[in-house]
Amino acid sequence: MPLNASSLRVGARHSAEVVNNLTRSQIVQYAGASGDFNPLHTDEVYATQVAGYPSVFAHGMLTMGMTGRMLTDYVGDGRLTHFGGRFTAQVWPGDTLTATATATAIETRDGVVVADFEVETCNQDGVTVFYGSATARLD
Amino acid sequence: MTASKFPIEAGFIMTFARAIGDYNPVYRDEDQARNSEVAGIIAPPTFVQASAHYDPDYPLRPQPGVPWFGSGATPTGRPPETQTGATRLAVGGEANGGTSLHAEQHYEYRRPIRPGEVLTLAAHAGKTWEKQGRRGGVLRFEETVIEYRGADGELVVIARAVGVRTEQTVRD
Numbered sequence: 001m002p003l004n005a006s007s008l009r010v011g012a013r014h015s016a017e018v019v020n021n022l023t024r025s026q027i028v029q030y031a032g033a034s035g036d037f038n039p040l041h042t043d044e045v046y047a048t049q050v051a052g053y054p055s056v057f058a059h060g061m062l063t064m065g066m067t068g069r070m071l072t073d074y075v076g077d078g079r080l081t082h083f084g085g086r087f088t089a090q091v092w093p094g095d096t097l098t099a100t101a102t103a104t105a106i107e108t109r110d111g112v113v114v115a116d117f118e119v120e121t122c123n124q125d126g127v128t129v130f131y132g133s134a135t136a137r138l139d
Numbered sequence: 140m141t142a143s144k145f146p147i148e149a150g151f152i153m154t155f156a157r158a159i160g161d162y163n164p165v166y167r168d169e170d171q172a173r174n175s176e177v178a179g180i181i182a183p184p185t186f187v188q189a190s191a192h193y194d195p196d197y198p199l200r201p202q203p204g205v206p207w208f209g210s211g212a213t214p215t216g217r218p219p220e221t222q223t224g225a226t227r228l229a230v231g232g233e234a235n236g237g238t239s240l241h242a243e244q245h246y247e248y249r250r251p252i253r254p255g256e257v258l259t260l261a262a263h264a265g266k267t268w269e270k271q272g273r274r275g276g277v278l279r280f281e282e283t284v285i286e287y288r289g290a291d292g293e294l295v296v297i298a299r300a301v302g303v304r305t306e307q308t309v310r311d
Contacts (some may be wrong), residue, residue, distance in 0.1 A: 018160065026158070026160070029158045030159065032154070032158070033157070033158035034158070034188050035188075035190075035191035035197060035199070035200060037200050037209075038199045039207075039208060039210065039215075042209070045210035046209045046214055046215055049210075050210075050214050050215045060240070060244070064244055065159030065161075065183065065184075065185040066159050066160055066161075068161075068183060069159060069160065072183065073163070077175060077176060077177045077181060077251075078181055078250075081247065082245075082247055083185075083248070084243070084244060084246060085243065086242060087242060087244075
């Protein structure tokens with residue numbers, strides 16, 4: 001169900017856990033789906049022995065994709081007009097991520113009622129791994 | 140280079156949605172999607188990322204006959220110092236221990252993407268800038284903008300990516 005302008009107020013927050021105990025297999029699944037087979041994400045031997053990381057880590061775009069699920073579940077399908085942000089920390093196997101949208105503006109632009117959201121995804125230690133914003137059309 | 144055409148297939152959307160853990164039926168079930176607000180299957184918001192599959196030279200996909208830098212018989216099939224410029228830009232593990240990472244991604248959506256259509260891509264380089272990093276020496280940022288257009292030439296999605304290249308391996 002799309003969000004309704006009359007029931008949304010600035011400052012409203014919506015959170016969802018978007019992954020619990022991220023697996024290496026899901027990272028590989030995302031590699032296959034996205035086409036990005038960078039061994040930093042898919043190859044523990046390369047990531048640790050050649051690149052010097054403690055393990056493989058998730059594609060930033062996997063985090064953004066999972067964050068997008070929180071948004072579309074909240075605002076409705078096909079409602080986003082903008083979604084963007086920065087990858088602020090790496091996401092590792094075993095991480096549990098929670099994504100939060102906070103309404104920052106609700107107004108009419110070009111005759112369409114829209115809401116702006118601050119978007120933040122944090123890991124189980126409260127570290128922000130993705131920080132950005134989104135805009136959605138409301139009913 | 141990037142793909143010039145991106146054919147949108149229903150199975151491809153389903154697979155992508157599963158990979159991001161999104162089991163919304165609007166990404167796979169035609170009957171349920173038809174009766175929803177969007178009146179048919181659509182792609183999730185970050186789906187255009189998968190256009191990499193249609194880039195013939197995409198450096199982050201193993202290619203027949205080309206040594207892959209991931210592990211096989213040895214931890215890497217291609218030492219960092221032998222990587223091409225394009226690969227160095229796109230991946231981690233440079234000769235000096237630096238890493239290339241995806242720093243930012245921004246999308247503007249004009250309408251949903253639907254299976255059966257073929258999007259046309261036009262990519263152009265955006266701004267570049269440098270910044271002193273706290274942990275990784277000098278950070279070099281590079282922006283790429285990709286426009287995805289529909290059959291009538293109308294803009295469907297504008298994707299702006301920012302990549303960053305560090306001089307050292309990045310750890311939190």
